[in-house]
Amino acid sequence: MQRLIATLKKDNVELELIMLIRTILAATKEIAFRVRQGALSGVLGSTLDENIQGETQKKLDVIANQLIKGMLLNDETVKSIASEEEEYTVAGHAKGKYIVAFDPLDGSSNIDINGQIGTIFTIYPALREYSADDARQFTQSGRRQLAAGYVLYGPSTTLVLSTGGPTRCFTLDATHGGFLLTTPELTIEPNTQEFAVNQANERFWALSTRNYIKDLLQGEEGVRGKRYNMRWNGAMVGDVHRVLSRGGIFLYPRDSRNVGQPAKLRLLYEANPMAMLVENAGGKAYAERQPILDVMPSELHQRVPVAMGSANEIDAYLAYE
Numbered sequence: 001m002q003r004l005i006a007t008l009k010k011d012n013v014e015l016e017l018i019m020l021i022r023t024i025l026a027a028t029k030e031i032a033f034r035v036r037q038g039a040l041s042g043v044l045g046s047t048l049d050e051n052i053q054g055e056t057q058k059k060l061d062v063i064a065n066q067l068i069k070g071m072l073l074n075d076e077t078v079k080s081i082a083s084e085e086e087e088y089t090v091a092g093h094a095k096g097k098y099i100v101a102f103d104p105l106d107g108s109s110n111i112d113i114n115g116q117i118g119t120i121f122t123i124y125p126a127l128r129e130y131s132a133d134d135a136r137q138f139t140q141s142g143r144r145q146l147a148a149g150y151v152l153y154g155p156s157t158t159l160v161l162s163t164g165g166p167t168r169c170f171t172l173d174a175t176h177g178g179f180l181l182t183t184p185e186l187t188i189e190p191n192t193q194e195f196a197v198n199q200a201n202e203r204f205w206a207l208s209t210r211n212y213i214k215d216l217l218q219g220e221e222g223v224r225g226k227r228y229n230m231r232w233n234g235a236m237v238g239d240v241h242r243v244l245s246r247g248g249i250f251l252y253p254r255d256s257r258n259v260g261q262p263a264k265l266r267l268l269y270e271a272n273p274m275a276m277l278v279e280n281a282g283g284k285a286y287a288e289r290q291p292i293l294d295v296m297p298s299e300l301h302q303r304v305p306v307a308m309g310s311a312n313e314i315d316a317y318l319a320y321e
């Protein structure tokens, strides 16, 4: 099986970008090890702190953030970083070619139940016109991503990555510590009978989303004429991994729970990297009427409604809007 570096070289990815991806993955291998050790490595449970977004930080959120941040700041190609767990961007090296954004630990509520969790990351070109400590480095649409990926800490540790070409899946070989190419090209079937949404939020959704889900629940007796199944991992990495593996639709729509926060998922380090992976696997990814990758960010921790997955099912969902 082909190793990650050999695959990226064959894909003509520039050497410095390959090295940067390697840096991120070195941190994720350390996270994977600690996750596997669970309670034995002291990573379970909460801290007493809240992050900038008002969420209680889990110990692993903090540890994963420190590990990735520490490794990135040692990499001279990195000009600036942004993380879910950091209020502001962190300046790297003035001459760095790249900027990196990441969700160090996605699916935090699954940490203590031994469920699926992961790290999501994305790499953009650094902007010459802004200094390393200028957050405007990150005002780039998702179309400009040079690489996007996630590492899923599941029963096996898998890396799903696109550097602009196909969305590829690698598996961490624990015997020698390298990622090996196990699915060269993930392809999302255009049709599906599986959806993922947190239905507990139903009463806060827009009417269009409520009507769409109502029709799915009618199964073969409703207008959709087929029976749907529902799956919800509570971690976007796990839910989107299922969609990339066997099709489906993943939704985190706009809701009215909190007026100051019309959506849950963050554009920069959750929606955009996942949207790139989904699009490059033949699926669609929308923030209501607009492809997620076309949304111009206006603030660092901006949130967007998310619908991604099987192309025909996304079209069906959008038709309700």
Ligand SMILES: O=P(O)(O)OC[C@H]1O[C@](O)(COP(=O)(O)O)[C@@H](O)[C@@H]1O
Binding pocket: 055, 084, 103, 105, 106, 107, 108, 109, 198, 234, 235, 236, 237, 252, 264
């Ligand atoms: O609490 P809910 O509605 O199930 O939210 C689950 C969603 O929140 C998230 O856990 C948010 O990510 P973090 O764990 O990085 O904060 C997503 O992974 C997931 O899809």
Ligand SMILES: [Mg+2]
Binding pocket: 103, 105, 106, 107, 236, 270
């Ligand atoms: Mg997350």
Ligand SMILES: [Mg+2]
Binding pocket: 061, 084, 103, 104, 105, 106, 107, 108
């Ligand atoms: Mg997180």
